Amino acid sequence: MSTCYHIAVLCIRMIQFVKHQLSNGLRVIVHEDNSTPLAAVNLLYDVGSRDESPDQTGFAHLFEHLMFGGSKNIEVFDVPLQMAGGENNAFTSTDITNYYETLPSQNLETAFWLESDRMNELAFSEQSLEVQRKVVVEEFKEHYINQPYGDVWHKLRELAYTTHPYRWPTIGIKPEHIEQAQLDDVRNFFFSHYRPNHAILVVSGNVKADEVFHLAEEYFGDIPAGVNGQRRLPAEPLQTEARTSTVYADVPLNAIYKAWHFPARTESSYYASDLISDILSGGKSGRLYQSLVKEQKLFSEINCYQTGSLDPGLLVVEGKLLPGIAMEPAEQAIEKELEKIKSQQVEEHELNKVKNRIESQMTFSEAEILNKAMNLAFAELLGDASLINREITKYLAVTADEVKEQAIRILKPTNCSTLYYLASH
Amino acid sequence: MKVVDRTVAPPLRDIERIELPQVEPVQLANGAHVWRISAGTQEVIKLEFLFDAGRWQEPQRAVATTTAKMLMEGTTSKSAQQLAEEFEYYGANINTDAAIDYSTITLFCLTKHLPNLLPLLHEMIYEAAFPEAELETHIRNSKQRLKVNLEKVDFLAHREFNLRLFGANHPNGYTTSAEDYDGLSAETLRQFHESGYVHGGFRLIAAGKVTDEHLKMLDDTFGKRVIPASNDSHFTHTVETAPGRQFFIERKDSVQSAIRAGKILVNKTHPDFPKLRVLNTVLGGYFGSRLMQNLREDKGYCYGVHSGIASYVNTACFFVSTEVGHHVTDAAVKEIYREIDRLRNEPVPEDELKIVRNYMLGVLLGDADGPLNVSEIIRGLIVFGLDKEYFIRLVNETRTTTSEELLRLAQQYLDPASMIEAVAGSK
Numbered sequence: 033m034s035t036c037y038h039i040a041v042l043c044i045r046m047i048q049f050v051k052h053q054l055s056n057g058l059r060v061i062v063h064e065d066n067s068t069p070l071a072a073v074n075l076l077y078d079v080g081s082r083d084e085s086p087d088q089t090g091f092a093h094l095f096e097h098l099m100f101g102g103s104k105n106i107e108v109f110d111v112p113l114q115m116a117g118g119e120n121n122a123f124t125s126t127d128i129t130n131y132y133e134t135l136p137s138q139n140l141e142t143a144f145w146l147e148s149d150r151m152n153e154l155a156f157s158e159q160s161l162e163v164q165r166k167v168v169v170e171e172f173k174e175h176y177i178n179q180p181y182g183d184v185w186h187k188l189r190e191l192a193y194t195t196h197p198y199r200w201p202t203i204g205i206k207p208e209h210i211e212q213a214q215l216d217d218v219r220n221f222f223f224s225h226y227r228p229n230h231a232i233l234v235v236s237g238n239v240k241a242d243e244v245f246h247l248a249e250e251y252f253g254d255i256p257a258g259v260n261g262q263r264r265l266p267a268e269p270l271q272t273e274a275r276t277s278t279v280y281a282d283v284p285l286n287a288i289y290k291a292w293h294f295p296a297r298t299e300s301s302y303y304a305s306d307l308i309s310d311i312l313s314g315g316k317s318g319r320l321y322q323s324l325v326k327e328q329k330l331f332s333e334i335n336c337y338q339t340g341s342l343d344p345g346l347l348v349v350e351g352k353l354l355p356g357i358a359m360e361p362a363e364q365a366i367e368k369e370l371e372k373i374k375s376q377q378v379e380e381h382e383l384n385k386v387k388n389r390i391e392s393q394m395t396f397s398e399a400e401i402l403n404k405a406m407n408l409a410f411a412e413l414l415g416d417a418s419l420i421n422r423e424i425t426k427y428l429a430v431t432a433d434e435v436k437e438q439a440i441r442i443l444k445p446t447n448c449s450t451l452y453y454l455a456s457h
Numbered sequence: 458m459k460v461v462d463r464t465v466a467p468p469l470r471d472i473e474r475i476e477l478p479q480v481e482p483v484q485l486a487n488g489a490h491v492w493r494i495s496a497g498t499q500e501v502i503k504l505e506f507l508f509d510a511g512r513w514q515e516p517q518r519a520v521a522t523t524t525a526k527m528l529m530e531g532t533t534s535k536s537a538q539q540l541a542e543e544f545e546y547y548g549a550n551i552n553t554d555a556a557i558d559y560s561t562i563t564l565f566c567l568t569k570h571l572p573n574l575l576p577l578l579h580e581m582i583y584e585a586a587f588p589e590a591e592l593e594t595h596i597r598n599s600k601q602r603l604k605v606n607l608e609k610v611d612f613l614a615h616r617e618f619n620l621r622l623f624g625a626n627h628p629n630g631y632t633t634s635a636e637d638y639d640g641l642s643a644e645t646l647r648q649f650h651e652s653g654y655v656h657g658g659f660r661l662i663a664a665g666k667v668t669d670e671h672l673k674m675l676d677d678t679f680g681k682r683v684i685p686a687s688n689d690s691h692f693t694h695t696v697e698t699a700p701g702r703q704f705f706i707e708r709k710d711s712v713q714s715a716i717r718a719g720k721i722l723v724n725k726t727h728p729d730f731p732k733l734r735v736l737n738t739v740l741g742g743y744f745g746s747r748l749m750q751n752l753r754e755d756k757g758y759c760y761g762v763h764s765g766i767a768s769y770v771n772t773a774c775f776f777v778s779t780e781v782g783h784h785v786t787d788a789a790v791k792e793i794y795r796e797i798d799r800l801r802n803e804p805v806p807e808d809e810l811k812i813v814r815n816y817m818l819g820v821l822l823g824d825a826d827g828p829l830n831v832s833e834i835i836r837g838l839i840v841f842g843l844d845k846e847y848f849i850r851l852v853n854e855t856r857t858t859t860s861e862e863l864l865r866l867a868q869q870y871l872d873p874a875s876m877i878e879a880v881a882g883s884k
Contacts, residue, residue, distance in 0.1 A: 067498050068826050105463045110745045114812045117472050117819025136822055141467035149463055166757025170713070174760050174780050178713045180608040250461050284604035315550075316529070316541035326538065326594060332601035352601065385546045392548030392567055399499045399829060 046421050047398065049408060050241045052248070056257040057229025060248045061408050061417050063236040065401055071137040071237035074405035075147050076413060078232075079225035080127040081202040082265060082343065090204020093124040094168050094213055095221055099131065101160030103150035116142040124202050127342040128413065134402055137238035141247060148251035151231070154222055161215055169207045176203055180283045184350075184453060191277050192291045192346055192449040196268035227258025232412045236405040268293070268344060275449040280456040285332070286353045288363060289451040292442050294338050294347040298414055303426045304434035305338070305442060309347060310386035311378055311435070312336040312369065317385070319369055320349065330354060330362045342414075347442060359452060373439045377432045390427050472818045475852050477825050477845055480835060483672060485680030492835050493672065494664040496828040500568045502665035503829055504675075505836065506582070510560040510653030512628035513771070514692050517645065518637040521555035523595065524646045524653070528553045528562065530591035532584040537591050540581060549574055551581075557628050558770040558840055560653070568666050575678040583682070585650055587643045596638045603635060611780055613706045613881035614715035621704050621877055622721065622774060624697030629772065658684040660839060664832035696721060696772055698877070706881040714786040714882025718793060719776030720875050725768040725841050729866060731854035733766060733775075736863050736871070738813050739805055740764050740796060741777055745812065747796045748777065756792070758785045770840060775871070783882050790878060800867035804860035817855050 049063040081092045099122065100109045113120055118135030133143045176182040185201045193199035204210055233252070235244045271293060295301045313320050313336035320334045331351040339345035349370075353362050397403045411419040478496040485491060515521040529551065530537040544551050547570035552563045562582060566574055606612040616632040623630030631637070663675065698721065723729060734742075741748040741764025752758045762779035781789040805813075824830055825848075838847055 065498065067496075069822060070826055108745075111812060112466055114743065114745055114816035114819075116469050117815045117822065119816075119819065119823070134823060136470075136472050136819060138470040139467075142469065145461075145463070145467050152463070163754060163757045167753055167760055170757070170780075170782055171760035173712045173782070178610065178711055178780070180605050254460050282608075284608060285601055315545045317538065317545045322538055322541075325598070329594065329597075332598040352605075354597065354601065381546070385542075385548075388548035388570075389545060390548075392550070392565075395499050395567055396501055396565060399497060399501060399827060 047404060047408070049417060051412075051417060052245050054228065054249060054253055056253065056255055057227075057260070058248070058252050058255075059232045059412060060245060061232070061234045061412060062239060062241040062244045063234070063401075063404055063408060064239060064241060065236060065404070066238050068237050068401055069136060070134055070401060071140045071143075071235060071239050072132065072134045072402040072405040073140070073143040073147065074130065074132045074234045074236075074402070074409050075151075076232045076234075076409040077129045077131075077226060078230045078413060079129055080125050081200065081204075082126050082197040083225065083263070084197060084200075086197070086200070088209055088213070088217065089200045090168070090172075090202070090210045091213060091217065091221060092129055093202050093204070094164060094210050095218065096122050096124045096129050097164040097168055098160060098218060099150055099154065101157055101164060102155040104153040104155060106146060106149050109146055109150065112142055113146060118143065126198055126202055126339075128410070130406065130409070132402060132406065140235070140239060140244075144247045144251040147233075148255065151226060151228065151252065152255050154218075154226075156215060156219055156222075158215055161213065161218060165210055165213060168210050172203055172207050172210065176201075181281075181287060181453060183281075184289060184451070187277065187279055187453075188289050188291055188346075188348070188449065188451050191275055191451060192293070193268055195266045196343060197265060198268070198341065198343065198345070224258060224261075228252055228255050229257045229260055232409045234405040234409045234412075236408070237401040265343065271447050271449075274445045276452070277450075278452040278454060280454050282457070283453065283455050285355070286359060286455055287453040288351055288353070288359065288366070289453065290349045290366065291346040291449045291451075292444070292447045294345045294442060295438075296344045297340055297342050301434075301438055301441075303423075304430045305347070305438040307383070307386050307427070307430055307435055308373065308439050308442065309336045309338050310389060311373060311382060312349070314386055314389050319373070320351075320366070323369055324351065324362075324365055328365055330357050330365050363450075370439075370443045374436065374443055376436075378435050380432070383430075383432055383435070387428055387430075391424060394424055471815070472822055475818065475822050475825050477831055477834065477848060478828065480831070480845060485676045487680050487682055487684050489659055489661065489679065489684060491661045491663055491672070491675065492839065493667050494662070494828045494831050494835065495667045496831070497665055500666050502564075502566055502568050502571055502663065502667060502671065503832055504564045504578075505662045505664075505832060506562040507559045507660045507662075507836065507840065508562070508654055509657050510649065511555050511558045513558050513694065514653060515555075515628070515649060517640060518631055519633045519641055520645055520649050521560060521653075522633070523592075523638075523641055524649050525553040525555040525560045525562075526595060527587050527592060527646055528581055528585045530595060531586045531588045532580050533586045534584070535580065537588070540577070543577055544574065547573055551578075568668075568671070571671060572674060575674055579678050583655060585654075587646050587650070589643050592641070592643050592646070596641060599633075600635050600638050603633070603638075610708055610711055610713060610715035610881040611778070613708065614717045614879045615778075617704050617706050617879035617881065618717040618719070618776065618877070621699040621701070621879065622696075622719070623772070624695075624699065627694050627696055629769065629774075656685055662832045662835050662839075664828040694771070702877050704877065704879045706879070707884060708882055711881075711883045712783060713780045714783045714880055715778075715780045716786065716790060716793070716878065716880050717776055717778045718790070718876055718878035719774055720877065722766055722773045722775040722870060724770070724773035725837075726843070729870070730768070731851050732858050732862055733866055733870065734851075735813060735817065735855060735858045736800065736866050737764055737766050737775065738817055739809070739863065740800060743813070743816055745816070747799070748779075748793065751792055751796060752779065752781070752789055756785075758782060758789050758792075762793075786880060786882060790880070794873045797867070797871050797873055800863065801871060804864045807860060810858070810860055810863070814855060814858060818852065821852055821855065
């Protein structure tokens with residue numbers, strides 16, 4: 033047994049915050065940090081590509097673009113924000129759509145005005161839709177078509193998921209789905225998902241909690257709540273046999289991608305499972321890199337990571353083979369490393385190493401007010417913002433037994449989908 | 458609770474002051490300069506060492522970057538694996554790289570682990586061994602990554618642009634090729650390490666919760682080694698821009714073309730630079746920029762387009778960069794020049810300029826926030842021999858830039874006839 037509370041705790045500062053819910057369901061969280069002249073505003077909407085219908089994929093992300101195309105009282109979102117000395121951006125994932133601004137704290141109200149106006153009523157402009165369809169199609173081409181290995185996640189998700197909407201990536205299955213989006217779809221999507229009861233607003237930085245709550249009430253208080261429907265996503269059935277698929281493409285190197293179903297972000301086994309990816313591939317001392325790149329010289333690069341998804345996600349090992357190396361021995365070498373983590377308990381030293389790494393990453397990520405705001409919003413989505421202060425303890429409490437147990441559970445051949453991505457010439 | 462009038466924008470307050478936190482210059486016992494930025498809320502430290510061991514100083518291509526990368530591949534008493542294992546045991550993140558003018562070794566760690574990490578860092582820097590087998594692995598894997606990059610149009614356009622603009626013999630002009638990697642030997646790297654690191658001085662930026670005790674540890678570890686007087690003046694390289702203006706790299710069946718256009722510009726030390734930054738921001742330096750509004754938000758040609766100024770100690774360049782649908786390549790190039798011409802022919806309207814100034818002041822406020830951000834400002838100053846006064850000037854000049862000045866600068870510096878363009882894509 034290896035517990036190691038002594039190595040951390042002291043270093044992680046508690047993030048103090050206060051929370052308040054408006055009558056329309058909007059959750060508002062404030063973290064005061066007066067070491068900065070800035071404020072960060074993070075508005076998370078509980079909608080991602082998992083909420084799309086299979087014949088209209090990529091819509092949540094397209095919608096994110098449309099959120100910048102003007103709202104009822106504000107023609108161009110960016111202009112007032114830039115005038116206020118602020119910056120903003122947004123991202124969409126399989127699970128969430130997240131908007132954020134940082135600006136001088138004296139102009140905080142501008143961010144409230146902007147975010148609340150587009151939550152209240154988007155402009156629903158035909159012209160904006162037409163342009164953003166084109167922009168997103170170019171984004172699709174730039175990142176997923178015109179890149180070597182660009183479509184890997186399309187192929188891998190399709191193989192690993194048969195049923196759950198994680199079977200398509202956030203950008204969508206194909207550009208045609210985006211090209212076909214209509215204004216009515218935009219309107220429907222907005223009124224079903226972009227309501228205050230589906231959102232979490234976090235403000236961090238040089239602010240006062242009571243002033244933020246006051247602003248929240250003023251700007252968001254009168255936005256009507258939406259229907260509080262239960263999310264009913266088709267669950268992914270248990271995978272019972274190994275799946276493989278082979279793709280030939282115009283790429284310079286053969287590659288292999290192996291994906292295993294992995295616990296959801298909210299499961300208690302998540303923390304021990306997450307450490308598997310750190311043990312296999314955290315930094316240069318990770319097992320896969322040391323063994324397969326450095327010692328055996330089978331791969332030019334190899335990585336292991338997991339998707340951290342709200343529904344059961346994937347643990348992925350991906351590697352690019354060196355020239356002249358056959359796929360079979362390369363794959364066997366990966367299997368051998370996986371066998372090791374399933375059959376032998378990880379040593380205390382190595383377990384401490386990955387825990388130290390996590391402690392360090394968490395502490396650094398909390399050096400920025402925007403990160404703190406994002407982390408608080410996501411923790412609240414997971415169930416409780418205070419999780420942000422408890423996660424480190426959960427990681428530190430993981431034992432070698434638990435890691436082994438999860439490795440055995442996850443890294444089963446019948447739980448695995450393997451994609452061989454081969455050079456066609 | 459009163460309901461707000463959404464038709465009226467909230468009142469704004471200008472950014473009045475942008476202040477850097479205290480940056481304390483100190484010297485180690487051996488005379489090495491340290492800039493200490495002690496601030497922040499977290500128990501973290503970032504140490505950044507700058508050595509005169511960049512591309513500018515290298516004897517042959519790829520030596521500077523490979524030497525920097527190979528520092529982590531073993532010392533006279535520790536294997537690459539042991540080294541990685543020890544750094545990572547303490548949760549440290551370490552990066553080594555060579556830029557054009559210098560090389561950097563950057564350590565990120567929790568303050569509590571610093572005492573364990575400093576001796577290791579010292580050993581890594583000064584007792585690097587450049588093992589043949591590790592070099593072979595590094596070169597082999599770098600060549601594989603290069604193969605993948607050569608499939609990307611933006612990489613190809615960037616490579617062609619630098620080659621044509623700076624010339625093949627200039628440190629900025631080359632992109633490391635497979636042949637360059639093949640030409641490397643452990644002995645060449647060892648010699649470069651000897652002159653650039655072992656017998657070269659360093660500058661150090663220490664940011665985060667840096668206490669006096671930490672400084673003492675730094676002095677104990679890094680202050681003893683005798684540093685000879687600097688001899689960095691004997692390297693000269695001359696820009697040799699190729700004749701011709703348009704360069705095309707064909708990538709059959711590419712659904713997008715990458716475009717990179719631009720020219721040599723004055724660098725950070727030139728009096729016009731602070732306002733050229735403003736001019737660049739109007740054109741392509743933020744989301745509301747003219748290029749972004751025209752090419753993306755109006756025409757839907759691309760996912761993104763931006764312009765920038767890359768400033769080096771001895772040169773600088775201005776560039777516009779984008780990836781567009783291949784059928785609109787020519788139209789996109791035309792629009793890029795049209796926007797540049799507009800800056801040369803019409804003054805920037807006051808309301809647009811006000812947005813840009815305010816936006817840039819907001820960015821500067823963010824840049825000056827927190828020790829880790831400030832360490833990047835400081836690096837950007839000291840390598841040019843500039844100090845905090847420069848940052849104050851930058852803020853003031855940004856605040857006071859006028860439309861007339863931008864018009865003059867555009868006319869003086871941004872003549873499209875003086876620019877070259879590289880395009881990679883299908884015909």
